[in-house]
Amino acid sequence: MQGPVIKPALAVYTGLFILFLYGPFFVLGILSFQTGPEGGPQFPIVEWSTYWYRHILGLTPPSRIAPLPIGEALVRSLVLAFMTMVVSTLLGVLSAQAFRSRFKGSGVVFYLIVLGMMVPGVLVGLGMALVANTLGIDRTWWGTAFVLHVVYTFPFAFLVMLAIFNRFDASVEEAAWSLGVSPARTFRHVTFPLIWPGVLSAMLFAFTLSYDEFSRTLFASGRELTLPLAIYGTFSVEIHPNVFAFGVLTTLFSFALLAVYAILMGLSVRRARRLAIQEDIT
Amino acid sequence: MSEGLRLDGLTKRYGGNAALQGVTLAVPDDTYISVLGPSGSGKTVLLRVIAGFEQPDAGEVRFAGERIDQMPAHRRGIGFVFQNFALFPHLSVRDNIAFGLRHRDVSPLSDSGALRAKVDAMIDLVGLGGLADRGVHQISGGQRQRVALARTLVTEPRLVLLDEPLGALDANLRSRMRAELRQIRERLGVTFLHVTGSESEALAMGDRVIVLDRGRVGQFDEPDAVYTQPASANVARFLNCYNIFAGHLDGGRFMAAGGAFVLPNARRAAPEPAYCIRQDLIDIRPSDAAMRAGETGLVARFVTSEYSGSSVQYFFEVEGGRAVEVEAHLSHRRPEDLEPKRPYTLAWHADQALVFG
16 A cells, blocks of 8 residues: 555655755865866856865965865864774773663763763853863863863763673673683673674764864864864855865765774674574575 | 582572572582472572672572682682573684683683693584584584583583573484483583473483472482472472372362362371372273272363373363373373263372372
């Protein structure tokens, strides 16, 4: 009864969904190949060229359009994202491990952790700036902003690891103990290899969320800008297609990151899957 | 015989429910003990407390003269074989078996030659030759069972706890593994504590059988003693081969719904009166047949029968809907042609019944 109507409707819906998802990126991608320096961020394309890509890399002759001030910001953002990823994932794994056994006040602690991703970023950022000013602490991307990034991404890593431990069969750990292996070594040689796919996901979450973070960083990072702030700063002057070219490069970078994730994930899952298939055959 | 495992007043509660209520036991070394109990009798909890995965609320666990109930699990030297095997899914058969020797706290084996020799010897002992480099998902259920056993035995524990180790296997494999488990144990001289919900498994495997009844030891005895002389009506019930009647004693008779039975000479004290007669001791006769000397019995309506090769199980119903089962071994008699809904006399020797109360 539902076949003839529902299927085309779902197809249209899916089409629209994909259009809205990728439409902006396509516009961005096309406009990034506008000619320069006189071509603007609008249609029609005057002439196809890679001028703006070369402009970003500093390969074009000097013109009235200043190069994007992103070199240092990019490095800062990558370092910050990496630091955030390591700390948040570590905290996420440890706290999720703690939640495997119900402890007193676990409900309260759970909501305290999750609060970090619920409260509006602007408020937290502003609050952090005020606290830092009151206490006389300098606001830096590697200090105040870093703390906020961890507060923000830690709950995501925590929730990912909570889901992983939820499906984890604790009897393999007990089996290791009964063989005389200490809990610490058991974690290292049994638990960790088994939760590794989840740890990878938590790392990906923490990295991308931090790399992309704007509102908290805006107030808490001080004078030295991270990448999202630097890009936003260029908007306030005049928009040139070099921002689009940069957007394309950033997106490609994200895909590269995803590819690394997929490969690592594939390596750890492939064996299990291969074995599972063989099991079906025998 | 030296003292192996000793439990004293072991108690464990979950919320308000007591899973173990003062379990006191002494298990000698180098024996095969089976632990029989229905689900909820606390048998798995008992193993987990002995292994150190759970802390008892009260009582002591002593092993080889040493008190171990406060010791962490990995220091007890007690092996554990799980029902679902709990193999390390990311390791091969060989690495699973080598895991304990390689990583244990006390005298880990780092010399790869010695490690390999031990693991190979154990692989041969449990009959896993040629499978050492397979993943644990690439082998059958019975082989996984052997890996679980080998992984535990290679660390040379003095006591191995087995939690329904055959429960995940099909019937064919189960009966083969029974014999193998006994052989392996005898060869290594360790004590096995084998938990099972199957009465036939418990009776077949144990040198002695512990029957757990709602967190207490209902009986601890040799298999034939448990089978022929259950210590209580509940133990008889778990054995699944007794007809058990509730009722009361009145003069020389036991009054139950469906009949009044002549009492045997012996009788055991119990808070709840119960009359138990083993299913294979009952004779089926036409309803007008008279009881012979020394016999007692009742009249019941035939309902249906279940044929299982060497024996037939007949189901009867007495007045009031209570079921009575009769087991007939076909090597002794031919299957009887009974007519459904017709009454028959069920007779047995009064002295063969067990009466509590």
